Amino acid sequence: MNLDSRAELLSLTSEVVAVDKQSSFHATSEPVLTQPGLGTTTTTVTTITQTGGDWSTGLLDACADRTTCIVGGLVPCCLDLSLAHHFGECLCLPLLPGSTFAMRVGIRERYKIRQGSVCEDWASVCCCYCLALCQMIRETKLRMKAQTYHVTTALESS
Numbered sequence: 001m002n003l004d005s006r007a008e009l010l011s012l013t014s015e016v017v018a019v020d021k022q023s024s025f026h027a028t029s030e031p032v033l034t035q036p037g038l039g040t041t042t043t044t045v046t047t048i049t050q051t052g053g054d055w056s057t058g059l060l061d062a063c064a065d066r067t068t069c070i071v072g073g074l075v076p077c078c079l080d081l082s083l084a085h086h087f088g089e090c091l092c093l094p095l096l097p098g099s100t101f102a103m104r105v106g107i108r109e110r111y112k113i114r115q116g117s118v119c120e121d122w123a124s125v126c127c128c129y130c131l132a133l134c135q136m137i138r139e140t141k142l143r144m145k146a147q148t149y150h151v152t153t154a155l156e157s158s
Contacts, residue, residue: 052111052113053112053113053114054113054114054115055115055116055135055139056138056139056143057135057138057139058135059124059128059131059132059135062130062135064138065137065138065141068134068137068138068141072130072137073130076133077094079130079134079137080094080100080133083103083133083137083140086140086141086144087103087106087140089103100125100129100132101121101122101125101126103136104124104125104132105118105121111139111143113139
């Protein structure tokens with residue numbers, strides 16, 4: 001390489017660096033707000049939860065839901081697991097002492113059930129464990145009754 005070609009190469013390199021500096025300056029000073037052609041997705045979800053009032057069924061209304069009654073009478077531990085699942089807790093929760101009592105208090109708080117107190121919840125779970133489990137499952141099923149909600153997604157092109 002001769003001296004003139006080296007000078008040309010050096011000149012071209014400094015021009016490329018100058019262009020690079022200018023283009024990177026413009027890229028950081030003007031942020032990209034939307035990607036071209038991708039559009040915007042908007043999703044609307046509506047959740048309705050029934051709250052307030054008393055327990056929907058009494059402690060002794062075990063036969064109101066025959067399946068729950070049979071499972072609660074024969075294998076209450078499975079019903080306790082199902083309750084933890086419905087309540088949105090870890091399936092290991094029923095293995096902890098006092099967890100059913102805590103879920104009962106939680107159900108009363110979540111659904112704003114006025115009937116009862118912490119003392120009554122404790123007595124129900126300790127003295128009538130299977131009946132309390134059945135009542136809690138029935139209440140959760142009734143309050144979280146399967147309803148169809150439509151999710152609307154709109155795509156706006158840019």
